[in-house]
Amino acid sequence: xxxxxxxxxxxxxxxxAGLEEAGRGGLVVVDRFRDGDKWxxxxxxxxxxxxxxxxxxxxxxANGDVVDAVLHMGAISSTTERDVDRIVDTNVRLSRxxxxxxxxxxxxxxxxxxxxxxxxxxxGFRDGFDALSSYRPLNPYGWSKHLFDRMVAAExxxxxxxxxxxxxxxxxxxxxxxxxxxxxxxxxVAKLYPQLIxxxxxxxxxxxxxxxxxxxxxxxxxWVGDCVAIxxxxxxxxxxxxxxxxxxxxxxxxxxxxxxxxxxxxxDSKIEFIEMPEAIRDKYQYFTEADLTDLRVAGWRGETxxxxxxxxxxxxxxLAAADPYR
Numbered sequence: 001x002x003x004x005x006x007x008x009x010x011x012x013x014x015x016x017a018g019l020e021e022a023g024r025g026g027l028v029v030v031d032r033f034r035d036g037d038k039w040x041x042x043x044x045x046x047x048x049x050x051x052x053x054x055x056x057x058x059x060x061x062a063n064g065d066v067v068d069a070v071l072h073m074g075a076i077s078s079t080t081e082r083d084v085d086r087i088v089d090t091n092v093r094l095s096r097x098x099x100x101x102x103x104x105x106x107x108x109x110x111x112x113x114x115x116x117x118x119x120x121x122x123x124g125f126r127d128g129f130d131a132l133s134s135y136r137p138l139n140p141y142g143w144s145k146h147l148f149d150r151m152v153a154a155e156x157x158x159x160x161x162x163x164x165x166x167x168x169x170x171x172x173x174x175x176x177x178x179x180x181x182x183x184x185x186x187x188x189v190a191k192l193y194p195q196l197i198x199x200x201x202x203x204x205x206x207x208x209x210x211x212x213x214x215x216x217x218x219x220x221x222x223w224v225g226d227c228v229a230i231x232x233x234x235x236x237x238x239x240x241x242x243x244x245x246x247x248x249x250x251x252x253x254x255x256x257x258x259x260x261x262x263x264x265x266x267x268d269s270k271i272e273f274i275e276m277p278e279a280i281r282d283k284y285q286y287f288t289e290a291d292l293t294d295l296r297v298a299g300w301r302g303e304t305x306x307x308x309x310x311x312x313x314x315x316x317x318x319l320a321a322a323d324p325y326r
Contacts, residue, residue, distance in 0.1 A: 001026035001048060001066050002235075005056070005098075006074030008033060010179040011112065011171065011227060013041035015071060017326050018228035020045060024235075026066075030056050030074060040325050041178040053094075060101060069108035069165075069235065072098055077141060078185050079116060080280070084140045091144035096151060102163040109163040110234055113149050113243065115172040115220070115288050116142030125291050127170055127245045129153040138283040149243060165238045169230070172247030172290050175310065176224030177318040177326040187221075188254065189311055192261045193319045201270035202258040209286050214273040215255030220247035220290045223310035229302055230295070240298045247290025248304040260308045264315035 002019060006012040007029030016027055030051045033039050051059045053074065060067065076090045095111060102109040118125055119136040132150050137143040149168055156162060175187035192202045206214045227246050234240055255271065262269035276284065292300075305313075318324045 003028045004071045005030040008042050012073040013178045014224045016045050038181040072111040079139045079141050087140050087144045095148045108165040110167045113168045113170045114145045117146040127243050168243040169246045172220040172222050196267050201272040203272050203274050204254050205276040206273045217286045218251040218253050220288045222247045223305040226304050244295045245290035249292045251289035252307045260311040264312040
């Protein structure tokens with residue numbers, strides 16, 4: 001069995017779909033659904049079990065002997081969440097408890113980290129452990145992911161026992177289907193598409209940094225299918241361990257993204273630049289770009305999807321479809 005925490009979430013539900021397509025069964029979803037439409041993210045999946053996060057360790061105690069891997073995608077991922085205790089409980093303490101359980105039971109462990117750990121990017125975007133102490137995340141979410149990365153680094157450096165395979169994945173700006181429950185934390189593509197098909201301009205934040213024009217802020221936007229492909233590759237290559245960036249490897253501007261979204265939606269490309277909320281101006285990343293060197297050195301030979309191709313797939317196969325769910 002493969003246990004996917006956050007399995008009804010954005011990346012988690014796409015991972016379930018990718019694993020099912022690869023012929024993997026015994027998929028266990030750990031998540032909460034509450035009263036929204038999040039359940040639709042996994043309505044098409046053949047799920048072996050549904051587990052409430054509060055019952056996870058009881059479930060593992062009863063079923064641990066048939067678990068092949070824990071794919072820990074669950075987290076409080078909002079960059080504007082202010083309840084730091086809640087973030088720490090979910091993103092740090094739960095992650096650490098799962099690491100120790102997987103170590104004791106010798107079960108493989110792959111977990112979601114984040115490019116938010118890099119802060120403003122002044123120290124670069126190299127993954128691995130060597131530069132961890134130099135990074136300064138800009139929000140509690142990024143800090144919590146960074147803290148757990150450092151805990152893993154300390155465990156490995158100390159020579160303590162580890163899971164038989166372990167990998168942390170620093171996801172960059174992921175976009176794709178099944179993110180609709182995320183509200184304001186949806187990708188910019190998902191936010192711009194409804195504006196554009198209503199005949200409105202795409203609304204993007206103004207730049208507040210000298211030398212960077214409005215719309216010239218650049219991020220590493222990565223198609224969710226590429227993230228799934230990398231997790232599948234790790235599952236097929238259990239000798240690979242490490243902390244790895246997961247992005248396209250190419251920074252693109254928000255203006256590029258808006259133009260690609262308009263092209264995919266077959267509407268005119270118009271942009272209106274709006275004020276950025278003051279609360280996030282000093283925490284805003286103006287540039288991110290995944291350095292994929294370590295992933296390549298580990299043996300990954302895949303290619304990432306271009307921004308234009310990824311947005312075209314997202315818009316035409318999902319956002320514009322009667323059923324937008326994967």
